[in-house]
Amino acid sequence: MEGKTVAQIREAIARGEWRKPTSGLAPGYTQANVVILPKEYAFDFLLFCARNEKPCPVIDVSEPGVVSPPVAGPGADIRIHVPKYRVYRKGEPAGEADDIRGLYTPDMVTFLLGCSFTFEQDLLDNGIPVRHIELDRNVPMYVTNRECRPAGAFAGPMVVSMRPIPADLVEKAAAVTKPYRKAHGAPIHAGDPAVLGIRDVMKVDFGDPPEIRPGEVPVFWACGVTPQMALRRAKPEIVITHAPGHMFITDIRDKDLAES
Numbered sequence: 001m002e003g004k005t006v007a008q009i010r011e012a013i014a015r016g017e018w019r020k021p022t023s024g025l026a027p028g029y030t031q032a033n034v035v036i037l038p039k040e041y042a043f044d045f046l047l048f049c050a051r052n053e054k055p056c057p058v059i060d061v062s063e064p065g066v067v068s069p070p071v072a073g074p075g076a077d078i079r080i081h082v083p084k085y086r087v088y089r090k091g092e093p094a095g096e097a098d099d100i101r102g103l104y105t106p107d108m109v110t111f112l113l114g115c116s117f118t119f120e121q122d123l124l125d126n127g128i129p130v131r132h133i134e135l136d137r138n139v140p141m142y143v144t145n146r147e148c149r150p151a152g153a154f155a156g157p158m159v160v161s162m163r164p165i166p167a168d169l170v171e172k173a174a175a176v177t178k179p180y181r182k183a184h185g186a187p188i189h190a191g192d193p194a195v196l197g198i199r200d201v202m203k204v205d206f207g208d209p210p211e212i213r214p215g216e217v218p219v220f221w222a223c224g225v226t227p228q229m230a231l232r233r234a235k236p237e238i239v240i241t242h243a244p245g246h247m248f249i250t251d252i253r254d255k256d257l258a259e260s
Helices: 006-014 039-051 116-125 167-177 226-234
Strands: 029-038 058-061 085-089 092-097 108-114 141-147 157-166 216-222 239-242 248-253
Touching: 006 248, 029 039, 029 058, 029 116, 029 226, 039 058, 039 108, 039 226, 058 248, 085 226, 116 167, 157 167, 157 226, 167 216, 226 239
Parallel strands: none
Antiparallel strands: 029 108, 029 239, 029 248, 058 108, 085 092, 085 239, 141 157, 157 216
């Protein structure tokens, strides 16, 4: 996908030519978590995001039945331009799909939430390694012991992504990512995973296990998979999300999302 435009990458996804995680794709462009749910749940979900902006930073919301994200992807089709979707029915996983045109209904509202893949190019540009890109893997993700603030039917624990960072670069990584408030911003923790209730950092809840090298510290950022935990508690009839790591690539430039 090197050298392809965002529109070309989306079309490759629609044709089934890319079904892998999107980390490293379209450098310079913001990636987004996806939540598509019935209109009757939309206000409570928006309130949940407002109360938990660190893991759930909203960057776009569609009107019911509108398949093109109005800010993040005019002309895109949210039903076919995500590499892999995850379907929940009454809160329980009900499989994955490459195309959701047969599941999408006119009463559905699409939320796009910021993703930490957005700041990874900035990390690389600042000499900070991003191991899962190096190894062509999905980022490791974990359910934590930190509960989000509830809103209506929605409640649940925060999910985090983890990147092993050389100890002498941890502060720099925090400084680089802090301006990306709409992409989870600075890390929430660096060091002992047990502080977040993670018993074994090699046993992931989502994504691929990490490779942590000598002299590196596990650094944890809030993660946009958090809503998937809350959706399981709310139990709507149907909810469609991205499969972890398989994001929607927006038209928004990373630099436009970063705050000075």
